[in-house]
Amino acid sequence: MTTASTEPTVLIVGAGPAGLFAACELVRHGVRPRLVEQRSAPHREARGTALQPAVLEMLARAGLVEPFLEAGVHIKHIQLLGPGLREIASEHFAGTGSPYEFQCSLPQWRTEAILRTHLADQGLDVEFGTEVASVEDSADGLRVTLTRGDKSEVVPAAYVLGAGGGHSVTRHSMHEHLAGETYDGRYYVADARIGLACPSECARLIVGPTAFVLLSPLPDDRWLIFVNRDESDVGDRAPTEAELASLLDARTDAVVALHDLRWVSPFKMHKRLATRLADGRRFLLGDAAHLSSPLGGEGLNAALMDAADIAWKLGLVLRGAATPPLLDSYAVERGLADQHVLKVSDEVHAMVTGLVATCRGGGFPEVPVGTPQQNVMSSRRRLMLDVSYAGSVLVGPQAGDRFAAGHRLDGVGHHLIVSAKTAGLDRLRARWHGMLSIVDPAKEGFAGAVPDRAAILVRPDGFIGFREVIREGLAIDALDAHLSSYLVPAGGTSS
Ligand SMILES: Cc1cc2nc3c(=O)[nH]c(=O)nc-3n(C[C@H](O)[C@H](O)[C@H](O)COP(=O)(O)OP(=O)(O)OC[C@H]3O[C@@H](n4cnc5c(N)ncnc54)[C@H](O)[C@@H]3O)c2cc1C
Known part of the structure; x- marks a missing residue:
């Protein structure tokens, strides 16, 4: 084991979306972090795909939105369909008050690739194959043990950004856990092509007596697909293409004609938030801090928002332009926002499972029709345009909302x-x-x-x-x- 004498001040654990964007934003704010990733190479999994308008605005401020807009499908409305593919409701995003009135949809691996390329252009590379084994307190900061193959190294760090996903070594080092619950049911998420004709720039959620299926467009005529699986089918083996295709047809009572399966994974859905998001030197970002139902489409977006929030604050403190207590506002502000994310995602999750229950009882599901103003407000919630830091110590009275321009x-x-x-x-x-x-x-x-x-x-x-x-x-x-x-x-x- 070796002990290094001089090391960067900020160490980021994990090069998923949260860690990568935190690094991009830190560099923009004049800080060069070290970014370590335990994987030996990037993955090719679709996972979190929809970038919400509020996050596209944030990427625009970071000078990064163009590659996303070029690479992604612009989802401008969502159709909710019942048995027989009859429309229950349709939600359009026009008029929601953003320069980007759409969700920008691209596979997560592509999002990560764009962020990595941007970082490489700034001369910062991800250190693949490097795992953070532990983070410990010491009198003059944190001591982080890194392992690479059979070698290990202990480095000091003034600040650690824990962006290691749900099983976070940083969170464990703070003796914190993700409090909350795991939703009933088990699901598959997949990246494939389908034969079913769908309107362009439209995501579809289909509910029926046994399940729901989400079909969300990706670039290259591909689709992100969610489907719930039977309780009896609880093995963690991924289904074959033929098994998944017949499951989708059965669930929708239509010929979805899934083919060209590129990736499929079983997963569970959660509603969880870390009991403490920061302790002054360690900050939890993304899935390390919170897990929300993917039906809300907010988890990845909240991860990027966490990254942006800590980056500007750390940038100011490390330049000596702000006092360190500014960093305490990270847990307050992101705590407020993350609780809101969990609430909105939970509402969507409950709405979808409620519609399935109605179908199971033999009825045709309906959703209440709101006034145009109520519909815009509801869409703004779903597009994260209503995220606010009102109530934070860092904002004055009547402040805290996003500045629309x-x-x-x-x-x-x-x-x-x-x-x-x-x-x-x-x-x-x-x-x-x-x-x-x-x-x-x-x-x-x-x-x-x-x-x-x-x-x-x-x-x-x-x-x-x-x-x-x-x-x-x-x-x-x-x-x-x-x-x-x-x-x-x-x-x-x-x-
Ligand atoms: C199978 C699956 C399907 C999903 N589907 C959806 C979806 O459809 N919609 C949606 O919104 N979200 C989905 N998600 C969630 C979404 O992927 C996450 O919200 C998002 O990835 C969060 O980003 P993150 O950077 O916080 O964490 P992650 O993407 O998990 O990245 C964490 C990174 O840290 C690395 N790491 C972990 N520990 C260490 C360590 N000790 N040292 C060094 N590196 C470490 C990991 O290898 C990983 O690369 C899905 C997740 C999974 C797993």
Whole structure:
């Protein structure tokens, strides 16, 4: 065993979507982490496929959205079908208030490949074949044991981002567990082609008396397919293509004609959240922190949101531009958001299983028809456009929501959207030099996005940190105090 003397400050455990995007975002925020992955090479599994509009906006801020938009299928609506493939309901995403009013669907291995390529372009490579065996506390930080083949190495790390998936060594080292429940039933998830004709840019959920089947389009005329399997069929053996094809036809009472099976895996669905997401030096991201029903399509997206949240905060702290307690807000803010994700995914899961129960009882399932406004609100929930940090210590009153035009703000700093005529801006500019850009809504075309006489502070992650009506400079004083609560002013100490 060797002990290295100098090591990077941030170590990321696991190069799945959470670890890869955390590395991309850290690099953008000026930090070069070390990213280790126990697999010897990338996988080719479809798994989490739908990138939600809120995450596409985040990828746009990271300068990364284009390769995803080019590679993915744009799912613009979802059809809910009952027995005989009769339509129960149809949900369209138009009018939900994002520049991307669709889910961008691509296999998870492709998402990971895009992120790895981006990292390689920045000169950072994943260290494949390197497993984190343990993470331990020491007087001056964390000590991480890495194993590579029959060699092992102990490295110090100031911060560890635990992105190792459901069986997280980082979470275990914190003596935490994923509290919650595992849903009834067992499922298969598969990546295959089908013969059944489907509308383009449309995902289909088919419910019947024995089950549900999800057919979600992927690039290259392929489909991500979920189907529940019988309780009697509980072996962990993956089905053959013929077995899966006949299971789908039986479940849908239609000729789905599955063929060209590329990947299939048995899996269970969970609703679980880590009892503690961070301890000051260790931060849990993605499946290490939470598991939600894939029917909500939010797990992978929440993983990417976790990554973005910790990256901007660590970037500021490691540059000395923010005080370390800023990092405590990670557990608060992502805890709020992750609980919301679990709730929304659970609602979708319950709705689908409820429809199956109706079919089993011999009825034709129905879903309540909402008003147009209710339908938009419901779609915004499903597309994660309503994720909010309201209630966090890091945001002021009436703040915490995503800034709808945030994708148009450049850079890694904070932005203040406020009329250029407001008194006190020069003082703010000087005090927060290099950290705060002041944007005049009239000049920059944000007029419609900001109420008259309002000052809106947009954080580096595109969420509103502070919102106030300008009254004789009071709002500017309050904003200054808000920034001082976690940022260190240019050339000075935080008040
Ligand atoms: C079979 C299956 C099907 C799924 N289907 C869907 C779906 O249809 N829709 C959906 O939304 N989600 C689905 N998911 C969930 C989705 O894949 C996850 O939410 C997503 O992968 C979370 O990303 P992550 O980076 O947190 O974890 P992961 O993708 O699990 O990545 C963790 C990485 O860390 C590595 N690692 C673990 N421990 C260590 C260690 N000690 N040292 C170094 N490296 C380590 C692992 O090898 C892995 O590469 C599915 C998951 C599985 C397993």
